[in-house]
Amino acid sequence: MKASRIKITVEYDGADFVGWQAQNNGPSIQTALEVAIRSFSGEEQRVTGAGRTDAGVHALGQVAHFDLAMGIEPRKIVSALNAHLRELSISVLSAEKVPGDFSARFMATQRHYLYRILNREAPPAIERGRVWHVARPLEVPEMHEAAQLLVGKHDFTTFRSSQCQAKSPVKTLDKFDVVTRGEEIWFSLSARSFLHHQVRSMVGSLKLVGQGKWTVVNLKDSLKACDRKALGFNAPPHGLYLSRVDY
Template identity: 45%
Template sequence: MPRFALKIEYDGRPFAGWQAQADQPSVQGAIENALARLDPGFAKGARIAAAGRTDAGVHATGQVAHADLDRAWDPFRLREALNFHLKPAPVAIVDSARVADDFHARFSALERRYTFRLVARRAPVTHDRGMVWQILNPLDTEAMREGAAHLIGLHDFTTFRSSICQAKSPIKTMDEIRIEAHPFPGGQEYRFHLRARSFLHNQVRSIVGTLERVGAGSWAPGQVQQALAAQDRAACGPVCPPFGLYLTGVGYPDPPFPAD
């Protein structure tokens, strides 16, 4: 059975998350329903595998999944057919590629990349509502960068891990946290770019929520290191909401999509 990789973009607002659920809409379910219109195996209940399971309300511009199909589709035609059957769900297959049989969207991945969008302005956000986390007052970008530097490298991230996280170990290596400030009409947008081989449940939202407290002046940058060292969930800052979070890319040793 030929294996195909799919690069997927979605608006997470209507979904209970990536993972298929019996009684709630999911991104995985929407794609598998579209595949069932094209492939006998999926009509009988075959499943796709993704690089990561995003939570309810979380978006993606670069999620990757793979599917084993009965037919050797032309990748362009597969993409077009899936996008036709995905309508009107806010899910799009932005690329597709034939991959080796041993390619696995999750287990072959070398890194995941996330971006969190935070907007500071007094007026309510309109066009980006549900796509960013809005606060009222501007933040100190340099203080947040100083706080984030304590999280780079190999650490026990128990403090920044959800209590329901199913990962076997809280020890992860954070390769990059990059914080950018951009003009936004009537305010300022802050983008937090995080890169690691893998992440714990709610790790990104816990880190961004903590760094926001640093940027607001409620925490000193050094308190981030103290919170990390505590290895205690109670030491974490507030966990920010999901709707500013985007899975933006997945890295592989042999990238299936040329732009990656």
């Protein structure tokens, strides 16, 4: 019997995981999903995700695909997976059958990320582990203005991890908005694809702008340097969310 290709959308809290990708040093989201698939279907299937989120990074709408030989309605896949994921902070939001050549990774046209800073003196209790706590007030308009310098097609070498496996450091950033949301500051980014650590590197540098330690010109120079040593610093993973993937 010919297998069906299934596309799923997944929400997770990254705190308990070594990241999306299966690794030897602890539990991954990918492995948790593969175990859940095996548990309800008996099938050993590989799950491929749109974005390989790092340890501690969350997802509101990660997209992944896998094949399934058994005949089963997509909405029953959702409840079967969630039943087996009950003890974990992973939830399958939806499932649908897609053509056999669909790839969650290679066919994504836009990836959307959200980064949340809690900008108040007191540390988070309710949102502990889900926001980056910055106690000193940050200037949001300055950060938004600086972020616009990063929008467009650039060599993002400065904002790229040394472990990044992308062929080229040139990427096109389509959107980078910085807005106040109550006590939080939300950074919303969209691009076809991102370099490894790109979002966290850019948010870390923008924070310096928000503190007044960097000017907009400093950020521009940092981008132009095309040198990792010109980076401000990386924002921590637990404020970052893969919020949506478009196809």
